[in-house]
Amino acid sequence: MRKLLFQNLWRLPLTVAAPAPSEHALAELGAKVDQAARRRLGRSLAIREVDAGSCNGCELEIHALNNAFYDLERFGFHVVASPRHADVLLVTGPVTANMREALERTYAATPDPKWVVAVGDCGRDGGVFAGGYACVGGVAEVVPVDLHVPGCPPSPMQLLEGLLALLQVQRG
Amino acid sequence: MGVHSLRAVLDVGQSVAEHRPWSRAIVTPEIWHLLVEGLAGRTWTLLGLWGETGMVHLAVLEETTGSMGVASLPCPDGQFPSVGRLHPPAQRLERTIADLVGLQPVGNPDPRPWLDHGRWPISQPFGAAMPRTELPSPYSFLPAEGESLHQIPVGPVHAGIIEPGHFRFTANGEAVVRLEERLGYVHKGIESLLDGATLERAARLVGRVSGDSTVAYALAFARAVEAATETDVPARAHWLRALMAELERLANHCGDIGAICNDAAFALMHAHCAVLRERVLRASAACFGHRLLMDCVIPGGVVADLPADGINVLRALVAEFRRQLPPLVDLYDNTASLQDRTVGTGFVRPSLIRQFGCGGVIGRAGSRAFDARRQPGYPPYEQLEFATPVRTDSDVNGRVWLRITEVHQSLKLVEEILERLPPGPARGELRRSGQICEGMALVEGFRGDILVWLRLAADGTVARCHPRDPSWFQWPLLEAAIENNIVADFPLCNKSFNCSYSGHDL
Numbered sequence: 001m002r003k004l005l006f007q008n009l010w011r012l013p014l015t016v017a018a019p020a021p022s023e024h025a026l027a028e029l030g031a032k033v034d035q036a037a038r039r040r041l042g043r044s045l046a047i048r049e050v051d052a053g054s055c056n057g058c059e060l061e062i063h064a065l066n067n068a069f070y071d072l073e074r075f076g077f078h079v080v081a082s083p084r085h086a087d088v089l090l091v092t093g094p095v096t097a098n099m100r101e102a103l104e105r106t107y108a109a110t111p112d113p114k115w116v117v118a119v120g121d122c123g124r125d126g127g128v129f130a131g132g133y134a135c136v137g138g139v140a141e142v143v144p145v146d147l148h149v150p151g152c153p154p155s156p157m158q159l160l161e162g163l164l165a166l167l168q169v170q171r172g
Numbered sequence: 173m174g175v176h177s178l179r180a181v182l183d184v185g186q187s188v189a190e191h192r193p194w195s196r197a198i199v200t201p202e203i204w205h206l207l208v209e210g211l212a213g214r215t216w217t218l219l220g221l222w223g224e225t226g227m228v229h230l231a232v233l234e235e236t237t238g239s240m241g242v243a244s245l246p247c248p249d250g251q252f253p254s255v256g257r258l259h260p261p262a263q264r265l266e267r268t269i270a271d272l273v274g275l276q277p278v279g280n281p282d283p284r285p286w287l288d289h290g291r292w293p294i295s296q297p298f299g300a301a302m303p304r305t306e307l308p309s310p311y312s313f314l315p316a317e318g319e320s321l322h323q324i325p326v327g328p329v330h331a332g333i334i335e336p337g338h339f340r341f342t343a344n345g346e347a348v349v350r351l352e353e354r355l356g357y358v359h360k361g362i363e364s365l366l367d368g369a370t371l372e373r374a375a376r377l378v379g380r381v382s383g384d385s386t387v388a389y390a391l392a393f394a395r396a397v398e399a400a401t402e403t404d405v406p407a408r409a410h411w412l413r414a415l416m417a418e419l420e421r422l423a424n425h426c427g428d429i430g431a432i433c434n435d436a437a438f439a440l441m442h443a444h445c446a447v448l449r450e451r452v453l454r455a456s457a458a459c460f461g462h463r464l465l466m467d468c469v470i471p472g473g474v475v476a477d478l479p480a481d482g483i484n485v486l487r488a489l490v491a492e493f494r495r496q497l498p499p500l501v502d503l504y505d506n507t508a509s510l511q512d513r514t515v516g517t518g519f520v521r522p523s524l525i526r527q528f529g530c531g532g533v534i535g536r537a538g539s540r541a542f543d544a545r546r547q548p549g550y551p552p553y554e555q556l557e558f559a560t561p562v563r564t565d566s567d568v569n570g571r572v573w574l575r576i577t578e579v580h581q582s583l584k585l586v587e588e589i590l591e592r593l594p595p596g597p598a599r600g601e602l603r604r605s606g607q608i609c610e611g612m613a614l615v616e617g618f619r620g621d622i623l624v625w626l627r628l629a630a631d632g633t634v635a636r637c638h639p640r641d642p643s644w645f646q647w648p649l650l651e652a653a654i655e656n657n658i659v660a661d662f663p664l665c666n667k668s669f670n671c672s673y674s675g676h677d678l
């Protein structure tokens with residue numbers, strides 16, 4: 001183990017340069033974030049991920065955000081285990097009827113100020129699963145959404161662009 | 173029992189000519205009973221059990237001969253003799269049939285709903301589809317009685333970045349006395365969305381039953397369609413499909429090995445495995461245009477051929493794995509504090525694995541040498557050399573080692589496929605007969621064997637399609653694996669199983 005750890009001291013980091021915040025995301029967020037919230041949150045954002053019905057593709061790419069290539073934590077984002085510790089809810093999937101209440105309760109358990117980011121094409125409008133008896137639709141059908149990150153699933157780069165826009169707006 | 177072969181039993185029924193490649197027979201209740209007894213007596217293995225209006229279908233595998241088939245029982249009275257009464261692996265499938273189709277399994281010892289949480293606007297969406305009027309009632313968990321027991325409810329929203337489901341632990345101090353799962357939270361009604369879908373839309377839907385197995389699902393769907401329409405696929409397509417399937421296996425196994433270690437707080441392994449996984453996804457994107465390879469396999473072949481530099485990209489990937497993997501394997505092998513957590517943890521009795529026909533890593537780590545690439549087998553694997561690794565330890569450690577072995581194996585398969593990739597087109601035209609036809613396929617995903625059964629209408633759209641995830645026969649064993657382990661070892665057990673919620677909930 002020591003050898004592996006020492007090697008990493010000399011090796012160049014794998015981490016990619018930070019992408020520019022997504023223009024589209026900045027535009028979507030622009031009007032929504034007020035100064036008071038910015039002051040209260042400081043320079044870091046705690047994220048709680050909620051799978052409200054996804055196929056698990058989005059989860060795989062959200063996981064990838066924490067690998068050495070994307071290293072989400074360098075921007076001050078960290079994933080937390082409870083909505084009570086969170087500033088941002090990252091919600092995936094078409095919201096299924098069976099997950100609707102769980103999502104509502106998770107949202108209610110998240111303290112203000114808070115943001116909701118709907119991840120993936122399903123999070124926008126139900127995607128390929130829209131219609132039918134079992135899905136309610138996009139995340140915005142159930143809780144207010146501040147930002148959509150499109151893609152099926154969105155790549156870690158796309159996710160990063162969206163989250164960085166959130167950080168930029170929040171820092172003011 | 174045991175004197176009849178599966179073929180002989182199904183031959184007594186009324187054969188359905190348009191079902192391919194294995195036989196399907198409409199059977200009488202007597203033959204149905206014979207099959208259920210054969211399942212309970214371990215002569216046969218349950219592959220699937222699903223319903224449609226007025227009929228239930230039972231897919232069965234005979235492991236000794238490799239033959240398989242489907243028995244269909246008409247249910248004019250809206251009920252059928254329970255399979256789960258004698259063969260517990262069928263119980264959740266039967267509860268699902270009651271929820272979705274409304275056919276009642278007579279004698280099933282567990283009459284509670286399963287996927288239906290009382291939240292859909294209608295009940296029995298595949299049957300009477302009646303508007304729901306009553307409010308959802310609380311789910312009654314099985315009792316666990318005794319002194320000093322306490323319950324720990326977990327989920328549906330979990331602490332990590334994972335899918336939703338509810339676990340109800342009953343513990344005595346640290347030791348888990350009983351775990352009961354409640355699933356169905358991500359039920360998206362995929363089977364009903366597939367009804368009447370075009371092949372193009374259906375392939376996208378089936379490719380999203382469980383996102384981590386998108387290649388395997390798309391392949392199973394494509395093979396079922398090709399079986400139904402009697403379409404031959406160009407040889408190159410078979411090899412490219414296998415290439416994608418092995419890349420998917422590599423990425424997922426790698427992620428799982430790291431994630432299991434991470435649940436024992438050994439983050440170093442997780443960090444390195446995540447880098448390897450990312451390299452697979454990047455190579456996949458460079459070669460086929462999608463990191464997870466979604467929508468790359470379609471009925472008739474594959475969407476796009478390997479680009480000119482694809483072979484080099486993948487050879488470089490294999491070389492990188494060969495450099496980076498051995499020190500990680502050594503690290504796992506030489507870290508006693510890590511093995512202290514994995515060895516002996518989450519043991520599953522091999523007899524249970526056999527009974528449930530549990531496939532994938534869990535099955536092979538517990539003495540069940542089943543791999544759909546070998547049995548029933550499909551091209552190009554019959555031309556490729558690989559063994560089916562089997563272990564007998566059947567604990568978390570065994571499942572880690574089995575994944576390590578399979579990573580090595582997939583690397584070798586990728587190399588061999590690149591070496592021998594035949595020339596020619598990568599997709600062909602589907603035959604359109606203009607008639608109703610049925611097809612079935614069994615494909616080995618990274619998690620285990622995926623079954624897809626379908627019926628195509630005369631206009632070529634999907635009339636009925638049932639995808640069955642390997643998790644159906646793995647989730648119940650997790651409840652057995654955790655028994656007498658401590659609560660803190662549940663994440664290890666769970667991750668070493670890595671069952672799909674989405675694939676199971678449909």
